[in-house]
Each structure stands twice: as structure tokens, then as C-alpha cells.
Amino acid sequence: MTIGVVILNWNGLKLLKQFLPDVVSFSSEATVYVADNASTDNSIKYVELNFPGVKIIRNEVNGGYAKGYNDALASVKEDIFVLLNSDVQVTPHWLEPILATFKKYPVAGAVQPKLLDFKRPEYFEYAGAAGGYIDRFGYPYCRGRVFETIEKDEGQYDDEQEIFWGSGACLAIRREVFYEAGAFDEDYFAHQEEIDLCWRLNSLGYKVRYVSTSVVYHVGGATLNSMNPQKTFYNFRNSLYNLIKNLPSHQLIWVIFLRMILDGVAGIQFLFEGKANHFSAVLKAHINFYKRLPLLLRKRKNFPKKLNYFSKNSVVCTYFLKGEKKFSNF
Structure with a gap:
């Protein structure tokens, strides 16, 4: 089972300098891609000079998260896509539990790791925490985050659990399932397109799972903060x-x-x-x-x-x- 870690970049030179070294160091079992959304800074030149082993995908336009990934993933042939925000710090062996979950659960279409806050590492991170759900009116919330209330990580979600949606900040998904579910809806541009994708995935009979033994730290708000x-x-x-x-x-x-x-x-x-x-x-x-x-x-x-x-x-x-x-x- 092959893995492609795909980082979507748009003018993210500072973030790539900060977080790409750990992605490369801690992802030896994967091929690492930087998918560039028509950046105008020197971020791609930086990757070419410092990380020759990282594959670069150049999108012609900045189509946001949804179109950006749809365009880029057409060039990625690995069995598992790991969609990783450029503002995420990964940890040693972070991919091993994700890969093990896919092998253990053939019906698992997607997997999310534990998402903690880069700025407050003892707390869960807003965008995905310990896995996402929605209520009957479509409002999303997470294990560890309901609206603006964010829980401290005290081991309460140290488990493997079926969830409804996984965060697009760090989402692993089977390639074949991604396309069977119709890929991302590009009309969304950004935000909640992963919920729509996971909903379709669930409706097709696949499951989304959370695995706490894979841990990453998300800065959050690198594209649009909550005050925007x-x-x-x-x-x-x-x-x-x-x-x-x-x-x-x-x-x-x-x-x-x-x-x-x-x-x-x-x-x-x-x-x-x-x-x-x-x-x-x-x-x-x-x-x-x-x-x-x-x-x-x-x-x-x-x-x-x-x-x-x-x-x-x-x-x-x-x-x-x-x-x-x-x-x-x-």
C-alpha cells in the first residue's frame, strides 16, 4: 500500500520553511508532494533547492482548497492520499498508525489523526480535534471542540473511533474511494468541502476513522482566521x-x-x-x-x-x- 503526502501551497514560503523539513524527515514510507496553487512568492524555488526528493505539482490557477487538490491529485498515483495543510507539524511515525488502520479496516475510506493546537499543544485544534460530526441541522462539531469551546487533551480521546468527517487539515483517504465519491466539489472553494466529501463517502458505505496514536499539530487560520x-x-x-x-x-x-x-x-x-x-x-x-x-x-x-x-x-x-x-x- 503506497502513500502520497500532498501539501497544498499558496505563497507559503514561511510555512514550508517551518514545517516541510519534519514532513520529509518523518515520512520515509511516503512520497512527498508540494502542490502549488499558482504562487507568486519563492516557495517552489525554495523546495527545489532544499528538498530535491520532494515532487512538485504546478497548478495553473489558485482554485482554492477544493480545485487545488482535485487538480493536483490527478498526478498522484499512490494508493493513499494524505492531504496535509502547509501549517501542520507532523511527528515521528505519524503515518504508521494511519496505514495500519487502512489495513485493519478494509471498509475505512478515510482516516484522521489526532489534531492538536500548535500554539497551545496541550489543547485540541479547532479544525478537527479528535474527529468530526454534524447535528441534524448540518452544524459541524468535533470530539474536543464544540463551537468555540476547545478541550484540553487529557487522554479522553486516546482511542480508535468511527467518526462522521475528518478534517481537511490532515486527511488520509484511499485514492479509489476519493474518486468513487466524486472528489471535492469545486463550488465550495474552501471550508467544509471535506465534510461534503465524507458525507458522500458514508452514503456509499465507507467509514471514516480517527486514530489517536497518530498526532499532528495544526497552526490553523493560516489562510483565513476566525475573525475574517x-x-x-x-x-x-x-x-x-x-x-x-x-x-x-x-x-x-x-x-x-x-x-x-x-x-x-x-x-x-x-x-x-x-x-x-x-x-x-x-x-x-x-x-x-x-x-x-x-x-x-x-x-x-x-x-x-x-x-x-x-x-x-x-x-x-x-x-x-x-x-x-x-x-x-x-
Whole structure:
């Protein structure tokens, strides 16, 4: 079983200098690729001069995360793709548990390692923590992170576990499964495209697994930080995309209706907090969603629709109204 570690880069010279040496040192069983999204800095020249063993894939345009990986992975022939953000620090032997999980579980289509915070190593990292889930209204959360509450790593998730989605910051996926599930939806551009992919993967009968013995540290926010309204736009819009594309028909109308109400409440909360730009981002996300609704409805025909939620309840209500902040309360 061959492995290709693929790092998507866009003007990431500083990040490559900081994190690529460990990826090369600790990934001897893999071929390492840097997939460049039409950078204008000297990042690729740096890789060529300092890491001649790293293969470089040059994308013609910056198509974001989704198109960037779709374009790059067409050139990668290994059995396992490991999609690795350029702001992730890997650790010794990080690939061994991932490879062992694929061998142990033939039905495992994708695997996520433990994701810890590079800046606060004793805490889980927002983007994926110990594996992701969604509630019945499409809001994502993780073992170790629910909305803005991030848990300290005290060994509570030191296990192997089936999850619903794995973080795109570090996601290993079988090549054949990636293409059977339809690859990334390029209409997402960035954020939550991995949730959509994992949902389709689940609907096809594959499983996503988390393995805690593989540990990586993610900086997070290297592309868009949490204070950026553009990130709010992508998260709200793409979450709606996930629902319209993947929900079973008998769930679709009422879930979308209630989700609209919840998003409206979130937008009003942004106004009360003085975050008018984020309110505007939520509004723009919904307008874009309506404009693309015919296209999204056509995409529903491509894959079976199955309910695979971890939580049948509303994470929003449990978190904000009941005050339950940890994953163990859900």
C-alpha cells in the first residue's frame, strides 16, 4: 500500500520553511508532494533547492482548497492520499498508525489523526480535534471542540473511533474511494468541502476513522482566521450546500427551513456583538445559496442519501440554551 503526502501551497514560503523539513524527515514510507496553487512568492524555488526528493505539482490557477487538490491529485498515483495543510507539524511515525488502520479496516475510506493546537499543544485544534460530526441541522462539531469551546487533551480521546468527517487539515483517504465519491466539489472553494466529501463517502458505505496514536499539530487560520468575515461566509454557505446536496428527501424541506431560522438568529447575534461584517457575510451566504439552488439540486442525483448523523439533536440549542459545552454532553 503506497502513500502520497500532498501539501497544498499558496505563497507559503514561511510555512514550508517551518514545517516541510519534519514532513520529509518523518515520512520515509511516503512520497512527498508540494502542490502549488499558482504562487507568486519563492516557495517552489525554495523546495527545489532544499528538498530535491520532494515532487512538485504546478497548478495553473489558485482554485482554492477544493480545485487545488482535485487538480493536483490527478498526478498522484499512490494508493493513499494524505492531504496535509502547509501549517501542520507532523511527528515521528505519524503515518504508521494511519496505514495500519487502512489495513485493519478494509471498509475505512478515510482516516484522521489526532489534531492538536500548535500554539497551545496541550489543547485540541479547532479544525478537527479528535474527529468530526454534524447535528441534524448540518452544524459541524468535533470530539474536543464544540463551537468555540476547545478541550484540553487529557487522554479522553486516546482511542480508535468511527467518526462522521475528518478534517481537511490532515486527511488520509484511499485514492479509489476519493474518486468513487466524486472528489471535492469545486463550488465550495474552501471550508467544509471535506465534510461534503465524507458525507458522500458514508452514503456509499465507507467509514471514516480517527486514530489517536497518530498526532499532528495544526497552526490553523493560516489562510483565513476566525475573525475574517470571508471565513464566516464560506462556513455558513457551504454548510447549507452540505444539507441540500446530501439530506434524504423526506428531511430536506423542514431541516432547511429550521436551519434558516437558526442562521438568522446567528446573524442577529453578530449585530448585537458589533460584528456587522459577519452579519453581512451570513446574509451574502444565503443569497449565494439561493442563486445556486438549481445547480445544487441537480447535484443531489449523483449519490444515495442516507442519514448518518451522530447527534439527532440541535447542537446550537444544547450549547447555547442548555449551556452544555463539551462533546461528552452530546
